[in-house]
Amino acid sequence: MSELERLTARLAAVLPPDAVITDPVRLRTYECDGLTHHRATPGVVVLPEGAEQIAAVVRLCGEHGVPFVARGAGTGLSGGALPRTDGVLIVTSRMRRIVEIDIPNRRAVVEPGVTNLAITEAVRGQGYYYAPDPSSQQVCSIGGNVAENSGGAHCLKYGFTVNHVLAAEIVTPDGEIVELSAQDPGYDLLGAFIGSEGTLGIATKITVRLSRAPEAVTTLLAAFTGIEAGGHAVSAIIAAGVVPAAIEMMDALAIEAAEAAVHCRYPAGAGAVLVVELDGPRAEVEHQFAAVERICRDSGAFEIRVAASAEERAAIWKGRKSAFAAVGRISPAYIVQDGVVPRTALPRVLAGIDRLQEEYGIRVANVFHAGDGNLHPLVLFDDSVPGEAERAEAVSGRILDLCVEHGGSITGEHGVGVDKARYMPRMFTGDDLDTMQLVRCAFDPRGLANPGKVFPTPRLCGEVPGVRRGAHPLVEAGLAEQF
Amino acid sequence: MDTRDVGDALEATGVTVRAAGDGDEVAGVRPRWVALPESAEEIAVVMRVCAAHDLAAVATGGGTKLHWGAKPDRCDVLVDLCCLNRVPEHAAGDLVVRAQAGVTVEALARALAEEGQELALDVPVPGTTVGGLLATGIAGPRRFRHGTARDLLIGVTVVLADGTIAKSGGKVVKNVAGYDLGKLFTGSYGTLGIIADATFRLHPLPAARAWVTATVERPVTETGQVMSAADVLLTAVPAVTESPLEPSAVEIDWPDVEGPCTVAILVEGAAAAERGKTLCELMGEPMGGTAEVAEEPPPWWNRLPSSDDDTLLELRIGVSSLPHLLPVMRQAADASGARPAIRGSLAAGTLHIGLRGLPHEIAGFTGLVRDDAEGMFGGRVVVLAAPPEAARRLDRWGHAGALHLMRRVKERFDPDRRLSPGRFVGGI
Numbered sequence: 001m002s003e004l005e006r007l008t009a010r011l012a013a014v015l016p017p018d019a020v021i022t023d024p025v026r027l028r029t030y031e032c033d034g035l036t037h038h039r040a041t042p043g044v045v046v047l048p049e050g051a052e053q054i055a056a057v058v059r060l061c062g063e064h065g066v067p068f069v070a071r072g073a074g075t076g077l078s079g080g081a082l083p084r085t086d087g088v089l090i091v092t093s094r095m096r097r098i099v100e101i102d103i104p105n106r107r108a109v110v111e112p113g114v115t116n117l118a119i120t121e122a123v124r125g126q127g128y129y130y131a132p133d134p135s136s137q138q139v140c141s142i143g144g145n146v147a148e149n150s151g152g153a154h155c156l157k158y159g160f161t162v163n164h165v166l167a168a169e170i171v172t173p174d175g176e177i178v179e180l181s182a183q184d185p186g187y188d189l190l191g192a193f194i195g196s197e198g199t200l201g202i203a204t205k206i207t208v209r210l211s212r213a214p215e216a217v218t219t220l221l222a223a224f225t226g227i228e229a230g231g232h233a234v235s236a237i238i239a240a241g242v243v244p245a246a247i248e249m250m251d252a253l254a255i256e257a258a259e260a261a262v263h264c265r266y267p268a269g270a271g272a273v274l275v276v277e278l279d280g281p282r283a284e285v286e287h288q289f290a291a292v293e294r295i296c297r298d299s300g301a302f303e304i305r306v307a308a309s310a311e312e313r314a315a316i317w318k319g320r321k322s323a324f325a326a327v328g329r330i331s332p333a334y335i336v337q338d339g340v341v342p343r344t345a346l347p348r349v350l351a352g353i354d355r356l357q358e359e360y361g362i363r364v365a366n367v368f369h370a371g372d373g374n375l376h377p378l379v380l381f382d383d384s385v386p387g388e389a390e391r392a393e394a395v396s397g398r399i400l401d402l403c404v405e406h407g408g409s410i411t412g413e414h415g416v417g418v419d420k421a422r423y424m425p426r427m428f429t430g431d432d433l434d435t436m437q438l439v440r441c442a443f444d445p446r447g448l449a450n451p452g453k454v455f456p457t458p459r460l461c462g463e464v465p466g467v468r469r470g471a472h473p474l475v476e477a478g479l480a481e482q483f
Numbered sequence: 484m485d486t487r488d489v490g491d492a493l494e495a496t497g498v499t500v501r502a503a504g505d506g507d508e509v510a511g512v513r514p515r516w517v518a519l520p521e522s523a524e525e526i527a528v529v530m531r532v533c534a535a536h537d538l539a540a541v542a543t544g545g546g547t548k549l550h551w552g553a554k555p556d557r558c559d560v561l562v563d564l565c566c567l568n569r570v571p572e573h574a575a576g577d578l579v580v581r582a583q584a585g586v587t588v589e590a591l592a593r594a595l596a597e598e599g600q601e602l603a604l605d606v607p608v609p610g611t612t613v614g615g616l617l618a619t620g621i622a623g624p625r626r627f628r629h630g631t632a633r634d635l636l637i638g639v640t641v642v643l644a645d646g647t648i649a650k651s652g653g654k655v656v657k658n659v660a661g662y663d664l665g666k667l668f669t670g671s672y673g674t675l676g677i678i679a680d681a682t683f684r685l686h687p688l689p690a691a692r693a694w695v696t697a698t699v700e701r702p703v704t705e706t707g708q709v710m711s712a713a714d715v716l717l718t719a720v721p722a723v724t725e726s727p728l729e730p731s732a733v734e735i736d737w738p739d740v741e742g743p744c745t746v747a748i749l750v751e752g753a754a755a756a757e758r759g760k761t762l763c764e765l766m767g768e769p770m771g772g773t774a775e776v777a778e779e780p781p782p783w784w785n786r787l788p789s790s791d792d793d794t795l796l797e798l799r800i801g802v803s804s805l806p807h808l809l810p811v812m813r814q815a816a817d818a819s820g821a822r823p824a825i826r827g828s829l830a831a832g833t834l835h836i837g838l839r840g841l842p843h844e845i846a847g848f849t850g851l852v853r854d855d856a857e858g859m860f861g862g863r864v865v866v867l868a869a870p871p872e873a874a875r876r877l878d879r880w881g882h883a884g885a886l887h888l889m890r891r892v893k894e895r896f897d898p899d900r901r902l903s904p905g906r907f908v909g910g911i
Binding site: 243 | 620633658688725757886891911
C-alpha cells in the first residue's frame with residue numbers, strides 16, 4: 001500500500017462523505033488548469049468546506065509525506081494548479097461564501113472559492129468594487145488570485161492583488177491555521193505569501209480592500225496603420241503625465257482573429273488598435289481625455305472612437321477581451337506568453353518578435369497591456385504539422401529571452417508555475433533563487449506544498465548554501481523535477 | 484576574540500572602517516567599528532568578516548531612526564550606507580527609478596522632479612534614506628492613495644548575513660517571477676539582511692495640488708463626556724472619502740488634547756483647485772463652516788508629532804473605529820498624566836502619537852489606548868520609539884500574529900542572529 005493510499009483511507013475521517021474523489025473518470029476532470037498541455041491525473045481530490053478541513057488534510061499529508069496542490073477555479077495559465085499523480089489536490093470550489101462586507105472600513109472578507117467578479121457584484125450597488133480584474137474574472141477564484149498575485153488590464157493604475165489584500169487566514173504546510181495581517185507588526189509575511197503560487201500554504205479566508213467606483217470613466221479606441229505609431233502614442237501619453245486606468249494594444253493579426261470570432265468591428269485597415277481607458281473625478285478625466293485624444297491624432301491615429309455609454313465601452317473591450325480565445329479561429333493551436341519589458345523597449349522587442357516570426361516561419365499575434373509593457377504574444381502553430389509545435393515552443397522561449405535581455409520579466413501576471421520554472425535562471429542567479437527559497441524553507445521545509453512549481457531546482461532546507469552533491473534528495477524522493 | 488585581529492580583518496577588506504564614537508550609538512548601544520561600504524559587493528565583504536568573527540551588525544542610513552526599535556542585544560559593527568548615494572538608473576519613460584540605499588528621499592525627489600516625476604510616498608522624517616524608509620516602512624499622508632513603500636517597491640538587492648548578494652523583483656512594474664523579497668524586507672528593521680539598492684515605480688508629478696483645511700475648536704467638551712470631535716469626524720470623513728473627488732490624503736492634527744484639532748485634505752491633479760472648492764463645501768457643513776482651500780500644505784503636514792526625545796506610538800485601526808479612539812486618548816491622557824500629540828491619516832486608519840511625560844505616565848497611556856484599540860476595535864498599537872527609561876516599562880510591539888512563522892524566517896536568513904539582534908518584534 002502506498003503512502004497516498006494510506007492517506008486516502010484516512011480522509012473520510014476528516015471530510016464530509018462526498019468530499020473525497022477517487023473515481024478515475026472524475027479525477028481526470030482535474031488533470032490540468034488553463035495551461036492545458038501539461039496534464040497529470042491527481043492521486044486524490046478533496047473538496048473541503050472550511051479551513052479546519054483543509055488543515056486536517058494538510059496535516060495528514062505531512063504525516064504521510066505526501067505532496068499537496070491547491071486549486072481554485074483552475075483558470076491559471078502557468079500550470080500552478082497542475083496536480084501530482086502521487087499527491088492530494090485540494091479544491092476550494094465549495095468555499096464560496098462572502099463572509100462579511102464592511103463598507104465603512106472598505107473591506108470584504110471572503111472564502112477562497114469566491115470568484116473575483118462576485119466581490120464586485122456584491123458591492124457595486126453601494127458604489128464600490130474590487131480593483132484587480134484579470135481577464136478571467138467571471139470565473140477565476142480569489143484564492144487563485146492570491147496565489148498568483150493576479151493583475152489585469154487596470155493594474156496599470158491600481159496595482160495587483162497584493163496591493164488590495166489586507167489580511168489572509170492561511171493553512172501553513174504544517175497544517176496550522178494562521179492569520180497574516182497587514183496591520184500586525186512584524187515581517188510582511190502577507191506580502192511574501194501573495195504570489196507564492198501555493199508553495200507557502202493555502203489561503204482559506206481573505207480580507208480584500210474595496211475601492212470607490214470612479215465618478216467618470218471614458219474609453220477610447222484609436223486605430224493606427226502600424227504598431228510603431230501606436231507604440232509612439234503610448235509613450236507620449238505616459239510622458240504627458242497621464243496615468244490611464246488601462247492602455248491595451250492589439251496588432252493586425254490579433255485584430256483579424258477578434259474580428260473573425262466576435263465581429264468587434266474595429267476600424268478596417270488598422271495595423272494596430274489602442275484601447276485607452278481613463279477614470280477618476282470627472283474634471284480630471286476631461287483634462288486627460290483632451291490630452292490623450294490629441295496625442296493619438298498627433299501620433300497618426302486615422303480613426304478615434306469614444307465610448308459614451310457602458311454598452312459602447314463593452315463593445316470596445318469585446319475585441320480585446322476575446323483575443324486569446326479568438327486566436328483559435330485562425331490557428332489550430334497557440335501558446336500564450338506573458339513576458340514584460342520596460343515600456344520604452346516595446347518597439348525594439350516587437351521588432352525582435354517580427355524577426356523571430358521570419359526566422360522560424362511561425363506567426364505571432366500580439367495583444368498586450370501596453371501601459372506596463374506586459375506582452376501577451378500568441379504564438380500560433382499547427383500541431384498536425386511535424387516540428388511546428390517545437391518551433392513554436394522555441395519562438396516562445398526566444399521571446400522570453402528578448403524580454404529578459406531588455407530588462408524585463410518572464411511573467412507579468414500568469415505566474416511561473418511549471419511552465420516557466422526552467423526560465424527562472426535566465427532572470428535570477430542561483431543565489432537569488434536560493435535566497436527566495438529560504439522563505440520556502442521557513443514555511444515548508446519538507447517541500448510538500450505544490451512542489452515542482454516556481455523554482456527550477458528545489459533547495460534542500462537543511463543544507464549549507466552552495467554545497468550540493470549527487471542527486472537532489474527531493475528529486476530522488478520524486479517530489480520535484482530538475483529542469 | 485582579539486579585537487586587534489578583528490580590526491585588522493575589517494581593515495584588510497579595503498572598505499573604509501573607523502572606530503565608533505559617541506554619535507554612532509544604536510538605541511544606546513555603542514558599536515566598536517563603523518564600516519562605510521560603497522557598493523553591494525563591499526557590504527558583502529564586511530558581512531563575511533562579521534560572519535567569520537561572529538560580529539553583530541546594524542545598518543544605518545541617515546541615522547534619523549537609529550533610536551527606533553528595541554536596543555540591539557549586541558552591536559559590533561555599524562554598517563553606514565551613506566556612501567551608497569547614487570541613483571544609477573532613472574528610466575523616466577518607464578516611470579521607474581533604481582536608487583542606492585544611502586540616497587536620501589529628498590535627494591531622490593530632486594532628481595525625479597527634473598523629469599516631472601515623483602516617488603508618490605510621503606516620508607515624515609526629513610533626512611530619511613531609501614534604506615531607512617524600507618527598513619522601517621514609515622509612511623505619510625498619501626498612504627491612503629498610493630499605499631506605503633512596499634506598494635511602490637518593485638525590486639530590491641539585499642546582502643545577507645553570510646555575504647550572499649541576492650535580488651528579487653526587477654525594473655518592470657508588472658512582474659510575478661519568484662518570491663517578492665522586497666515585501667519581506669520592508670519593515671524588517673535590518674534583521675534579515677542589508678538593503679543595498681531598491682527600484683520603485685514612479686508617478687508623474689500632479690499638475691496641481693490643493694489642501695482643504697478645517698478646524699474643530701473644541702473637539703472634546705470640558706466634561707470629556709460628549710464626543711463632539713468623534714461625531715464631527717464620523718460624519719465628515721466618510722463624506723470626503725466616499726465622495727467622487729478622490730482625495731489623496733485626509734489627515735488630522737491634534738497637538739494638544741485640551742485644544743482644537745485640524746483636519747486637512749489633499750487633492751491632486753489638473754482640476755485640483757476646482758475639486759478643492761467642492762470639498763470645501765462638503766466639509767464646511769459638518770465642520771462648522773470653517774473650511775478653507777490653500778495651495779500650500781499646513782506646516783504640520785507630513786511631519787511626525789514628536790521630537791527625538793519623545794515616545795512615538797503608531798496606531799493602526801479600521802477607519803470607522805478611529806474617531807472613537809479620539810475620546811479614548813483624551814481620557815487616557817487625563818488618567819495617566821501623559822501628554823499626547825496626535826497626527827495621522829483618518830482615511831487610512833493610521834495615527835502617530837507623540838508622547839511626553841514620566842515613564843509610568845507613558846506606560847499608563849500606552850496601556851489604556853492599546854487595551855481599547857486592540858481589545859474593542861481590533862486595532863494595533865506599536866511603540867516606534869521610546870527613551871530608555873520609558874522603554875523599560877513598555878511592550879513595544881503588542882499583538883503580533885504569526886510570530887512563530889516570523890521567527891522561522893529569521894532563523895533561515897540569519898541563523899546566528901548577527902543582524903540587528905533583538906531589535907524587532909518578539910526579540911527577533
